[in-house]
Amino acid sequence: MADRPTQILEAAARLIARRGVRGLRVEEVAAEAGVSTALIYYHFKDRGGLLRRTMEFINQRAVRYTDAALARSGDDPRTQLTDLLMLELQDTAQVRENSAAWGELQASAVFDPDLREQLAISTRAWVDDLAHLIRQARSTGPAAGEAASEAAAERLTALVEGLSGRWLSGTTSLGRAHELLRDAIALELGPRQPTTGRPAP
Structure with a gap:
């Protein structure tokens, strides 16, 4: 069983994914988590603290499910990059919830400087991780400097x-989202280089 702070964060993520951030009350999170509001204030200080920690929690949960799958991707950075991005578009309850909650928190960050700062930190870490893989994947192909790899990671x-937003809202199928993402990865990395000494056909 999860500890109380994790239980509260899971409840907050569920509610944010279902109903958004605006109007979310600490009392609702307490009821969803089966705890007192006093306990939420004890662990998170205020609503803003709860939202910031929920954003961190969602990000850490995404890292856990992507890291577990990356361990199965082998040593090829191109495969790792593709897997890492594709795992953000999985039809599982946890990924759907994570993606929906992240989108809601991202939209709220437009009006909340505290959330904006946490969002920037999380996004920067994601971009840096991908830029590292892109530099590795491009090392056998066209050379790309740090700035070019970071720009590709941002795109x-x-x-x-x-x-993710289009898939969750039903305006794009999951299959089409995967296809578009694979095409974009191929455009960013260029053609896969042959592993033998022979030229590509």
Whole structure:
């Protein structure tokens, strides 16, 4: 069983995914988590603290499910990059909830400087991780400097966020989202280089 702070964060993520951030009350989170409001204030200080920690929790949960799958991707950075991005578009309850809650928190960050700061930190870490893989994947192909790899990572993360919103809202199928993402990865990385000494056909 999860500890109380984790239980509260899981409840907050569920409610945000279902109903958004605006109008979310600490009392509702307490009822969803089966705890007192006093306990939420004890662990998170106020509503803003709860929202910031919920954003961190959603991000850490995404890292856990992507890291577990990356361990199965082998050593090829191109495969790792593709898997890492595709895992953000899975038809599972946890990924749906994570993606919906992230989108709601992202929209609320437009009006909340505290959320905006946490969002920037999380997004920067995601971009940095992808830029590292992009530099590795491009090391056998066309050379790309740090700035070019970071720009590619920014484009790909923005695409994933946009495709996630379209998929969750039903305006794009999951299959189409995967197809568009694979095409974008291929455009960013260029053609796969042959592993043998022979030229590609």
